Amino acid sequence: MGTRDCRHICGESSPAIGEAGKTGEWRESFPVIDLKKCVVAKQNKPACFLCWLYCPDAVITKTIPIQIDMEYCKGCGICAQICPAHAITMVHEQGLCLDDMD
Template sequence: MEDKDYPNAHKKILASIQYPQIGEAGKTGTWRTMRPLIHEDKCIVVKTGTHNCHLCWLYCPEGVVSRTIPPTIDYDYCKGCGICANECPHDAIERMEEGGAKACPA
């Protein structure tokens, strides 16, 4: 290889470069079999109106639960592992089967 063939070769990064992107593995919400559902009447953050719990935000490995009042779940990317439902001290998060009649609480 001659230097004149590739004059800018030393300036280029000769490796693959990746850029940050949301949903790198696609919509990971489709992996889910059990859907977590927040019952706002039981959630201590909604009841008191202060930021005094947010354990669901803390323990979510994927980071899809928001630290807001009321807390919300991004169902596009929630993998449905159930940590939030298991860790909620007030049992405000219920796990519903994905799809079918059981998914509709009303």
């Protein structure tokens, strides 16, 4: 039983990554991870993963070390705010560090 073969005309969408295009193009600043500070990379075992937990767009992987999908990261900066080890910093797309601009 499935609606795909129902042979009626119906507006049915199929799931795909990048429905809104490459959302990485929206970014003003992008996250950079310092693996020397990241708890997961330091302990080399599953730990912390708060950036993965809080990422609204699911672009951070739950791997060792963690990786960020820059094609789709919208650059909101929640991961940098939430990281207890301050291992993630937001760098402006033109290469200026946000902290330097203050």
